[in-house]
Structure formats: structure tokens, C-alpha cells
Amino acid sequence: MTTHSIPGIEPIADDQAPPRRKRGVNWRHVGLAALLVLPNMALLLVFTYRPLLDNIRISFYHWNISSPRMRFVGLDNYVRYFSDPESWQIMLQTFLFTGATVVGSMVAGLGLALVLDRNLRGRNFVRAVVFAPYVIAGAAIGVAFQFVFDPNFGLVQQLLAWISVESPNFYQHRWWALFMVTFTYFWKNLGYTFVIYLAALQGRRADLDEAAEIDRTPPWRRFWRITLPQLRGTTVFLSITVLLNSLQVFDIIQVMTKGGPFETATTTMVYQVYQETFVNSQAGYGAAVATVMFMFVLIITVIQARLQKES
Numbered sequence: 001m002t003t004h005s006i007p008g009i010e011p012i013a014d015d016q017a018p019p020r021r022k023r024g025v026n027w028r029h030v031g032l033a034a035l036l037v038l039p040n041m042a043l044l045l046v047f048t049y050r051p052l053l054d055n056i057r058i059s060f061y062h063w064n065i066s067s068p069r070m071r072f073v074g075l076d077n078y079v080r081y082f083s084d085p086e087s088w089q090i091m092l093q094t095f096l097f098t099g100a101t102v103v104g105s106m107v108a109g110l111g112l113a114l115v116l117d118r119n120l121r122g123r124n125f126v127r128a129v130v131f132a133p134y135v136i137a138g139a140a141i142g143v144a145f146q147f148v149f150d151p152n153f154g155l156v157q158q159l160l161a162w163i164s165v166e167s168p169n170f171y172q173h174r175w176w177a178l179f180m181v182t183f184t185y186f187w188k189n190l191g192y193t194f195v196i197y198l199a200a201l202q203g204r205r206a207d208l209d210e211a212a213e214i215d216r217t218p219p220w221r222r223f224w225r226i227t228l229p230q231l232r233g234t235t236v237f238l239s240i241t242v243l244l245n246s247l248q249v250f251d252i253i254q255v256m257t258k259g260g261p262f263e264t265a266t267t268t269m270v271y272q273v274y275q276e277t278f279v280n281s282q283a284g285y286g287a288a289v290a291t292v293m294f295m296f297v298l299i300i301t302v303i304q305a306r307l308q309k310e311s
Contacts, residue, residue, distance in 0.1 A: 052294070055287045055290055055291060055294075056287070056291050058070070058283060058284055058287040059077055059078070059284060059287035059288040059290075059291045060072060060073065060074055060075070060077070060284070061073060061284045062076070062077075062282075062284045062285075063282075063283045063284045064281045064282070064283070065277060065278070065281050065282075065283040066281055070284070073284070077284050077285045077287070077288035078288050078292070080285065080288075081285070081288055081289060081292065086264060087272075087289075089264065090264055090267050090268065090269060090272050091269065093178060093264075093265075093266070093267065093268060094247070094268040094269045096178065096182075097178065097181070097182050097185075097246065097249075097268055098243060098246040098247055098268075100182050100186070101182060101185050101186050101189060101242070101246045101249075102239060102242045102243050102246055104186045105186050105189045105190050105192070105193045105242060106193050106235070106238055106239065106242065108186075108190055108193075108194075109190055109192075109193025109194040109196070109197050109238075110193070110197045110231070112130060112190075112194045112197075113194055113197035113198040113200075113201055114201065114223075114227075116130075116194075116198065117198060117201045117202065127194075127195075127198070130190065130191050130194050131191035131192075131194065131195055132191065133187060133188045133190070133191055134188060134189065134190075134191035134192045134195075135191075136188070137251070138185075138188060138249070138251035138252045138255075139251045139252075139254075139255050141184060141187075141188050141252065142184065142251060142252040142253075142254075142255030142256045143255055145180070145184040145187075145256065146255070146256055149170045149171075149180050151167050151168065151169045151170060151171070154167070156170075171257070171261060172261055173261075174261065174262055174265040175265075177257055177260070177261055177265050177266050178265060178266050180256065180257075180266075181252055181253055181256055181257060181266050184252050184256065185246065185249055185252050188252070189242065189245065189246075192242070193238055193242060196234060196237070196238055197231065197234060197238075200230075200231050200234040201227070201231070204227065204230045204231075205230065208226050208230075209222070209226065212226055233308065236304060236307050236308040237308060239304055240301060240304045240305070240308070243300065243304070244297065244301070247268075247269070247270060247293070247297060248270055249268065249270070250270055250271060250274065253266055253267075253268065253271050254271070254274075259271050259272075259275060269289060269292070269293045270293065272286075272289050273286050273289050273290045273293070274286075276289060
């Protein structure tokens with residue numbers, strides 16, 4: 001038996017020291033966590049994961065959505081999808097639409113944020129004007145831009161007439177129609193990327209900017225070496241959220257072109273799911289298209305999440 005002595009205090013033997021109390025589970029905290037988490041988990045299971053699994057199951061069947069019977073066809077829906085040249089055309093249009101809206105809105109949003117982050121007169125009004133389209137319903141924006149791109153009386157036609165250029169017929173040309181719906185969604189989504197970048201710029205380190213000013217660093221070098229690295233996490237976050245939102249655009253396409261012209265000129269994968277399921281009544285094939293789209297989104301999201309983790 002060993003003892004520990006302190007001057008002026010009677011030594012206490014090790015075997016007489018009070019035992020340490022083991023910390024038990026705080027069931028009150030566990031119950032509170034369960035009360036907060038379980039309802040959300042239940043909603044996810046019922047309204048997200050169960051429909052997802054049910055969609056994958058339906059993709060292996062031939063099913064007219066108005067019929068109570070389904071016929072098992074195995075992988076036939078997937079074979080039909082990947083062997084149809086129209087599917088590859090729609091996939092290309094989806095990637096072009098998504099890539100243009102993601103890159104375009106992020107670059108323009110960052111540019112506007114850099115300009116309006118300065119102490120300019122009337123900047124709060126301009127910020128509100130830029131952000132306003134994001135909170136407007138997509139269907140309303142689609143109706144408004146139908147008149148903007150009207151080849152006979154639209155705003156684009158009038159602007160081109162001032163410089164003696166004939167307006168293209170956006171509703172009768174495949175690629176002009178795709179440009180039209182892409183630009184419309186870009187204009188609507190610009191306010192979102194602008195606000196997120198503006199918040200990130202206002203939270204960056206001021207001491208680095210002050211040091212760059214003292215060293216008389218050129219503006220372009222200050223942007224590439226100081227500002228942009230601090231926005232890396234924000235950029236990865238926006239790339240994920242904007243991409244997911246772009247892949248799910250339906251209302252603008254439905255209102256402006258209904259997937260046309262030439263039947264599928266502005267059809268994206270999510271609009272193809274709607275067409276096959278509810279217009280052509282081929283729910284099994286529509287579920288196969290939705291599953292393919294889900295796999296693409298899952299792969300891209302995992303890659304972007306890993307990039308965000310490394311940033």
C-alpha cells in the first residue's frame with residue numbers, strides 16, 4: 001500500500017481514496033434527441049426512401065399507369081432506354097442545360113457579388129433586384145419570358161432590330177429553343193448564387209486584403225491568390241446545390257416549350273420521366289429513366305461531396 005503525503009495534511013492511502021463515479025447514459029438527452037430526430041427520419045423513410053425503392057422496383061415492370069396490373073419484364077426497360085438514340089439526345093441536352101446554368105449562374109453570381117460588395121450608391125436596391133427573380137415561381141417566369149423571346153413582338157426582337165439584326169425564331173429551331181429555356185433558368189437562379197457568394201465575400205479575412213493593399217498587389221492577382229481560395233468551400237457547395245436544382249427543372253420547360261420543338265428539342269431527363277409516365281402512360285419505362293437519372297446524380301453528388309470535404 002502506498003501513500004501520498006502533502007505537508008500539513010495527513011496522508012491518504014490509495015486504497016482509501018473515494019472510487020471514481022462512472023458516467024452513465026443520460027437517458028434524458030437520448031430521449032430528447034430521439035424526439036427531435038425520429039419524426040424527420042420517419043418523413044424521410046415514408047416520402048423519400050420508400051418512393052425511391054418503389055420506383056426502382058417499378059422499373060423492372062411494364063405498367064400502363066391507368067391499369068391495376070403490372071407485367072415483369074426484367075431489364076427490358078433499361079435495354080430500350082440505352083438502345084434508343086433519342087435517349088442519348090435527351091441526355092446530351094440535359095448535360096448542356098445543366099452545365100450552362102451551373103457554370104453561368106456561378107460565374108455571373110460571383111462577378112455581381114464582387115461588384116456589389118463595394119460601398120456603392122444604391123447597392124441595396126440593386127441587390128434586391130438581382131435576388132427577386134429567385135423567389136418568383138418558375139411558371140410565372142416562363143410565361144413572362146415567352147413574350148421576351150417572341151420572334152415578332154418580343155423584347156429580344158426589338159433590341160436586335162435596333163442593330164439591324166433579324167431575331168431567330170426561338171420556337172422553331174432546336175438549339176435556339178434550348179438556349180431560350182437555359183437563359184430563362186439562368187436568369188431566375190442568378191440571385192441565389194449571387195447572395196451566397198456575397199455572404200461569403202463579406203465573411204472573408206480583412207487582414208489579407210489590407211496586406212495586399214499595402215503591398216500594392218494588382219487586383220487580378222489579389223483575386224486569384226487571396227479572394228478565390230477563401231471561396232473554395234462556397235464554390236463547391238454552390239456547385240452541388242445548383243446542379244441538383246438544375247437537374248430538376250420542370251416548370252419553365254413545361255410552360256415555355258412543353259419539351260419541343262420537334263417533340264424533344266428542349267426535353268431533359270426529368271421532363272422525359274413526366275412524358276413517359278403521365279403522357280405516354282408507360283410508368284415502368286418512366287421509372288427506368290428516373291432510376292438512370294438518380295444514378296447519375298448520385299455519382300456526381302458523391303464526387304462533389306468528396307471535393308467539399310477536401311476543401
